[in-house]
Amino acid sequence: MGETLGDSGTTSFPDLADVDVVRQVVEYARQRGVDTDAVLDRAGIEAADLEREGGFLDTLQWFSVQTEAATRLGDATFGLAFAAHVSARRYGLLGVLFEVSATPLAAMRLLERLLPQFLPRVRFTVTEIEEVVRIRYEVEGEPSQTWVHRQEVIGGMRLNPAAAIGEAFVPAAVRLRQTNVPAEALSEFFGVGVEQGAAHDEIDLPRAFMIKASLRSDPLLLRHLEDAVATQLARREAWQGRRSTLLHLDGCRVDLANGRVERRDSTVWLTSRERELLEFFAARPNVVVTHTSIERDVWKMVPSVVSHAPAVAIRRLRQKIEPKGPRPTNLLTVFGEGWKLVVRDPA
Secondary structure (H helix, E strand, O other): OOOOOOOOOOOOOOOEEEHHHHHHHHHHHHHOOOOHHHHHHHHOOOHHHHOOOOOEEEHHHHHHHHHHHHHHHOOOOHHHHHHHHOOHHHHOHHHHHHHHOOOHHHHHHHHHHHHHHHOOOEEEEEEEEOOEEEEEEEEOOOOHHHHHHHHHHHHHHHHHHHHHHOOOOOOOEEEEOOOOOOHHHHHHHHOOOEEEOOOOEEEEEEHHHHOOOOOOOOHHHHHHHHHHHHHHHHHHHHHHOOOOOEEEEOOEEEEOOOOEEEOOOOEEEOOHHHHHHHHHHHOOOOOEEEHHHHHHHOOOOOOOOOOOHHHHHHHHHHHHHOOOOOOOOOEEEEOOOEEEEOOOOOO
16 A cells, blocks of 8 residues: 555654754755644654754654655655755764765665664665665554655665765666655656555665765774764663653553653654653652642742643643543542642553
8 A cells, every 4th residue: 555645654663863863854844834843743842852962852753753744745755855955974973974984885784784773673774686786775564654764765875875976876776665756756866767666665776886985985984983883872772761661541651761652543742841741740650749849840930930831731741641531531630739640550
């Protein structure tokens, strides 16, 4: 079955995306006239989240930003357009590694080894078939909302090797799972006809070009950057484990490490403030929490300040964590006192 702009299949992704990469997508979408505030709200991302240098976001939020922007634009080639907008270097550490490798083929072999360590649910395979280097890109579970991401990667494999060697070439073949892209748009981008509705996202590149020397090849820098990979992976692991609480609520499970609310048929995200508020409640399970304590400990307000902010935030939080029904069952109002989070046994 073909994928469409509005498709919203879900899965669980433990992977993390660099904030800088997500920020670039948001900035590009804004340049094209997208209401990025609405896109970020849909993905559970606050503006402050994007300003945190060296931080990470749930990979599924990254995918959500991409597909929501593409859907709002009605652009079935959004991934290709973004690939053309950014350079390899702007993909962070992995992009720089690609740029300074000896040849595009060497860079792709490096990506084949390292990419799954950054995105464990990704499969990036490089196969040499006679005079062709075949790149296949897959995401475990293949949720429909990764179509922009997969398209962007395949598009990057068309553009980045050419930039690395400073010489234009066309692929031998391109195959995409997607089926709703105008054929002429694909032909214009790739320079060849593209098979749509394929079993896998693949691009076949002429080996003769893949073994040419990269213009910015730097063996010494490459060794230093490879050493930096271990540090980057350790940072990701530390970030992932900074808050390991997993809340089991009525009708959903909340992963506080990433602010992800998982239901049986959907996934939504908490904003930074909503996650902070829920963490405050989670640290006091089944205990009444007063309005005053939330103002003091979460909003850091002085006692003389009167604010409706906690009540507004709780109303928004309930929209994400409560099952459908006339009354809340997870975050209860205790009249005259405050609120109480009902946490259930995971068994």
